[in-house]
Amino acid sequence: MMLARFLTREINGSCLLSRVQRRVRSTAACSVEHSEIKNVNNELQYARPTKDIPGPKALPLLGNWFRFIPYIGEYGTYNLATQFRMLRDQYGDIVKLDGIIGRRTSILLFSPELCEKMYRMEGMWPMRISMESMHYYRENRKNIYDGQYGLGTSQGKSWHDFRSKVNPHMMQPRAITPHIAQISEVADEFVEKMRTLRDPKTLELPDNFKNELYKWALESICSIALDFRLGCLKSNLAADSEPQIMINCVHKMFDLMYRLDVLPSMWRLYNTRNLKKFFRVLDTLNGIAIKHVDEARMKLHETTDNDTNSHNRSILQKLLHLDKQMARVMALDMLTAGVDTTGNIAGSLMYYIANNPEKQEKLREEVMSILPDKTSPITYDILIQLRYAKACIKESLRLFPVSIGNLRTMPTDVCIGGYKIPAGINVLACHALITMEPTQFPRPQEYIPERWMRDNTEFPSAKEAHPFAYMPFGFGPRTCAGRRFAEMELETLLLTVIRNFRIEWHHGPLKYESRYINTLASPMRFKLIDL
Incomplete structure (x- = not known):
């Protein structure tokens, strides 16, 4: 799902770094050290810059936040699924969303092929910098968590150690x-x-x-x-x-x-x-x-x-x-x-x-x-x-x-859809919309359990869908x-x-x-x- 990115801002000539940015840097560095992400230098050499990814253009000072104001902005009246559907219809299978106060830049993926590429880039210790408010709470409740923050908000080695147990x-x-x-x-x-x-x-x-x-x-x-x-x-x-x-x-x-x-x-x-x-x-x-x-x-x-x-x-x-x-x-x-x-x-x-x-x-x-x-x-x-x-x-x-989909925070610079995605950027595989595509699941609005049965011959089989469409x-x-x-x-x-x-x-x-x-x-x- 689309989660937060706090942007650096100039205050009295100095750059204010958020708590989240510091955590992204430390966890990204740790994850990269232990990842098995393939060398993508060749792809990155020819990748288009991140700024070229289609999406609503952030205006100077205003950014994009005004577009999501309830009953005023073009997306503000709708729920999250409808917002994402509108963005896909307007901009295509890969969409950049930035310039919103309190949100980290997010890259939305609406095709299973792009989703697969995201998962293939996640490495051995995948990062998912989400539930940031929850992580902040847990950091401030040492009497409860004592440095162990659980599977949802941990990253890097601490996540790996917890998960492996x-x-x-x-x-x-x-x-x-x-x-x-x-x-x-x-x-x-x-x-x-x-x-x-x-x-x-x-x-x-x-x-x-x-x-x-x-x-x-x-x-x-x-x-x-x-x-x-x-x-x-x-x-x-x-x-x-x-x-x-x-x-x-x-x-x-x-x-x-x-x-x-x-x-x-x-x-x-x-x-x-x-x-x-x-x-x-x-x-x-x-x-x-x-x-x-x-x-x-x-x-x-x-x-x-x-x-x-x-x-x-x-x-x-x-x-x-x-x-x-x-x-x-x-x-x-x-x-x-x-x-x-x-x-x-x-x-x-x-x-x-x-x-x-x-x-x-x-x-x-x-x-x-x-x-x-x-x-x-x-x-x-x-x-x-x-x-x-x-x-x-x-x-x-x-x-x-x-939920709307699955999120990964890129551990290093990667190339997805021909565009460069910098380390620390959130990428969201929007499976909730992909599974409603007739190209993946014919008659998508209908409830057809038979599509999941091995011996089914009457209905289009779910096996014909892309393996990364349904997650x-x-x-x-x-x-x-x-x-x-x-x-x-x-x-x-x-x-x-x-x-x-x-x-x-x-x-x-x-x-x-x-x-x-x-x-x-x-x-x-x-x-x-x-x-």
């Missing part, structure tokens, strides 16, 4: 096995709650069902990250309960990150009102989360020491065995990153299933053949048999991705570390819901907001008919 315990296919039973239990409880939430006459869920999806997501990620049930699915959960406060804080966190890192902001020069609010929100969220992380750590301390079968250990147990501080930071990351994202994806998945009854029946046939008894336990062996269900999730993520979880060393757990949560929920209900939708096209992440805007008023 986490990968073996999160990225292996069977890493989800110790958590499936508890996630299945959460899904069963959620289905029962859905029954109680329905209107007795219309059988529709209430307007605020989206908040219930966030509760399910928080309860699921807590059981994974903490080996602990937080109690999010209790009936009549109070507005001031810890689960609801955490959910509200995550919403505010993403909203403020959008205001600080995407919209024009002066927080890098002084502590703005939104930055102070951001710190308060994260302090509240972390205050609750750390309490439960530390309680879980103490509870599992003896078990971790005595359990000799590492395959049966939970993620928290495995990470505690390696590094207690790293386990704490990773648990906090999972709690903050696994609520809005998974909750919104689950809502969109249910929408596409409800809005395509013939696909829903095909899905139900598969689910009932694998799990004929509703009370049968869900296991790893059952999940790996869900071919059509997995295709349904893939197609939903194509139509409703978590819902990222690519390479910085691919999403929680991917397998998110997929397991979604598969388990989908299996459980479809086995219990026929889902219907009677309220028009799905609406969503495209900001820092994509967020559901329509009331999730599904009609649930018992089977």
Whole structure:
């Protein structure tokens, strides 16, 4: 996504360097030393200068910020996805966007070939200078992070060291096995709650069902990250309960990150009102989360020491065995990153299933053949048999991705699309727009899970698309570390819901907001008919 670049400005004849610029220089130098980026000197020799990349021209003093003023600028009235679509339509497959207060210059890529080139240039230790407000917060909360800033905001060797410890315990296919039973239990409880939430006459869920999806997501990620049930699915959960406060804080966190890192902001020069609010929100969220992380750590301390079968250990147990501080930071990351994202994806998945009854029946046939008894336990062996269900999730993520795309900060000067991209520049692969191109996915507006099936002969296969067109979880060393757990949560929920209900939708096209992440805007008023 399009993130910030703070430009140097002349003040009293001297150059003011931002905190961000200093970090870019140090992390870029470190990454270059350990990268495997191929020699591109020959390409750079003939590359056109960065200033020639098409894009809205920044005016003297004004820059480009005025173009994004709400209701005034030509892009200001629209959400992020529409802004990017307009820029692509105006300027082509590679677009430069600069001259906006608080944003670093960004290069937007709208073709899979250019995206592939970006990923090929990322090196062994890819940089992603994003979530800069989050990194600033973590640098100022040494009592919590103690120099370990997690996978999202770390760079260079510190990121590599953290990731290399986490990968073996999160990225292996069977890493989800110790958590499936508890996630299945959460899904069963959620289905029962859905029954109680329905209107007795219309059988529709209430307007605020989206908040219930966030509760399910928080309860699921807590059981994974903490080996602990937080109690999010209790009936009549109070507005001031810890689960609801955490959910509200995550919403505010993403909203403020959008205001600080995407919209024009002066927080890098002084502590703005939104930055102070951001710190308060994260302090509240972390205050609750750390309490439960530390309680879980103490509870599992003896078990971790005595359990000799590492395959049966939970993620928290495995990470505690390696590094207690790293386990704490990773648990906090999972709690903050696994609520809005998974909750919104689950809502969109249910929408596409409800809005395509013939696909829903095909899905139900598969689910009932694998799990004929509703009370049968869900296991790893059952999940790996869900071919059509997995295709349904893939197609939903194509139509409703978590974000606009994947970002990399160039570790050295590179050439992309015939243009020179200097080190430290953010480049964004805009997959959300690419996956809607008919040249990549014919009939792109339609929900067609079959395109992901190997034995499909009726619909154009997704295999015909460019390999770098569809990247819902990222690519390479910085691919999403929680991917397998998110997929397991979604598969388990989908299996459980479809086995219990026929889902219907009677309220028009799905609406969503495209900001820092994509967020559901329509009331999730599904009609649930018992089977």
